[in-house]
Amino acid sequence: MNLKEKILADPEGKSLVNCFSCGMCTGGCPVARISDYNPRRIIHKVMLNMEPEDIWLCANCYTCEERCPTKTNVADLINLIRRITIKKDGMPEFIKPLVENLKTTGYTVQIGELENKRRERMNLPAVETTDEIKKIIQKTTLK
Amino acid sequence: MKVFICDCNGEIDIPQNLDFGDGVVVKTSSKLCSEEGKELIANSIKKNEKIVIAGCTPRIAEKFFAEFNPEYVNIREHVAYPGHADGKIRDLIKGAVEKVRISDETSTGGFEIKNKSALIIGGGVAGLETARQVASAGFKTYLIEKEPFLGGTIAKLDRLYPEGMPNSHTLYPLINEVVRDKNIEILVNSELKEISGEIGNYRATIRTRGKVIEDCDLCGKCKEVCPVTVDDDGIERKAIYYRATHPDSYGIDFENCTGCGKCAKVCDKIKLDETEIELDVGSIILATGMKEYDARMIKEYGYGKYKNVFTKLEFERKFANRLINPKKVVIVLCAGSRDENHLPYCSRVCCLLGLKEAKLIKDTDPEVDVYVTYIDLRSYGDFENLYTTVRETCGVNFIQGRPSEIVEKGDKLLIRTEDILLGKTIELDTDCVVLITGSVPDYELLEKLGIPSDGEFPVDYVNSSLSVDSNPRGIFVCGAAAFPKPVAESISEARDVAVTVINLLNKERVDMKTPVADINGDICSEVGCKICLDICPSGAIYSDGGIKVDPSMCMGCGVCTAACASGANQLIGYDDKGLLAQIENTVKEGDILAFLCKWSSYNAADKAGYEKLKYPENTKIIRIPCTGRVDAQIILKAFSCGVKGILIAGCPPDGCHYVSGNLRAKKRILATKELVEQLGIAPDSLRIEWIGTEESKKLVDILNEMDKGGNQ
Structure with a gap:
């Protein structure tokens, strides 16, 4: 099966x-x-059986999905394309540190002291790291 | 009962010694469709006697014998032409005779046209033109308008597309003729409260607020004291105002009037009281025109939040009145249209309205920078010239892409959109944005008139209410109330409807065109499942204490009869006992029984006859109005009579004459397959297929396959 199928x-x-x-x-x-x-070009290229580009740039904000007039789940589709790509070609090198962050802190982006100070100023609770994700990863087949 | 058999000028070999039991007289003819043949029928039958006519296909026979309301048997296309033996003729006629013998009365009803008058709801172009036509044929016509003035949406416009002609060119002569015609009674500030009755004899209750001010000298004192200011699509006015159409006096906008009475104090001619009148009419025409989609619903475009985001009507009125002087304008087509979150359909005229606004701006001030954003530009037909003019002569810029959001930036607006042709996002700053929104149907009035809409425009109803085979109802929809359309098309549609109304009012009586479903209230109330209520594709079944069929809405498909859990609902002419008797007497052990939809597959079988295609002689064909009429009871009966295969065939998926009868049939047959499998019958011997009128080869292939395949 090709990507579209x-x-x-x-x-x-x-x-x-x-x-x-x-x-x-x-x-x-x-x-x-x-x-x-x-x-849009990612979806269009997949439809035409062409290799989509830039699939790792989506920030998962879901604005596209919220506004889409045809109820195309754009963000979900891009996530699906990512999953299919990883299954086929393995994880790209630049994703690996993010996964490592996720394992150790529970977040893909490292949250430093600066961020928490800013949150304190805005009366928001500090973000604490968690090892829950690590446990999940260990209990599943993912290593 | 009498059976008339025609050998079609010797084309059919009729078996000798035909005997169909007690009280059935058989008469033969060589040309039953001739005047002599019809005389033979007329002279030999008693009043209301049931008859069977065997000969050519009912497609042809219905041209000649409809007045006798017979049961047709096709022994030419389905027996003689494919070269089948004449024993089949005996079986087919026997089935029809037994069906007719046991069936209830099949004659269709009718209505008297008592009131030679019409009620037209809506005083825009469509309503005005319908009124003009119907009244000029000599019929009393009532024209009611919700607003205080005639003219509808186009009275508010600066110009009409494609040429940019002022609205007065169309509206003023039309209003003049309508006002002059003594047959037309105009009621402004009036709304339909309720209707009762049936075609030819409707009673409409009309609520009228206020009274037209007589001998108004337009002094304007009333306007000065009125404390209510209204934003009338971009133009500020008071709740009492004057619009240069008709009547020629100040009028009160009761939607916004608070009833304070200050105007009545300065002018004793002004009356604010409410009156109700009842009108007896034969026909009702809904012509309520354009209703704009509420642009506030499209949150990302900021209408209602940003003062320089306008709807098309607001922009046109403000711009034409020089209330705004933008240096740059972005016109957004498809605002909320073709959008599952808003209006899923295309309102058809919006692209053209957008082009018109672009031309209006450039005609007025060529220095203004105009951009149009679009998904697909649908300038159909002759309107391509308008697109060309706007692009080439006016120099308007077009951007393909649907804007994603509009934000305010200082005193400018910023539009974020992809330019699809560049494949890049762009930001346009502008002084103002015009949202070209789509139109919505008038749900409330549609419901009041019993027209099914399912939240969309009543397209199916409009198509069927003017078609030749639907039952007469006398309620029509025309103009933009039926579907958004240009002024010229609204006017020609108004004429179509007017002709139909005039024809109707000219008659003393109209007959039903198709037999309808009939519900036995006693049996129905015992079960009360209400399944039929939801599945009727024509919206003909309603609940009124008991479950009832509105005969004027019923198209006679039989989907409800097949679904009825108690046998209370019976389609006249195709009732359960009739069909069961027909099956029992038509089929023999090892036959293939084909239920063919009269709109498609039955004609394919006729075509197989004309083409002399070979298919198994043991195929017996029963004509049904829709595959949706076939239910499990009928199928089990056929299997119990020993048939080795059953074919149910009808129109292609989206091409059902009754919208969705074929799809319901498919679901039902798939479920019945499981049922017959449990009874030890091979599920493959029950088939449902889509076979169109042209697809005789497909039909024959399937029948041959079924004949070879199933033997259990």
């Missing part, structure tokens, strides 16, 4: 065919505003 076979991938390429996802995408990233 794998997506359509997945329960989360059914909405791929909804897209009519209106660009509302890309127009509101915060990553697209500062880079050449283009979620």
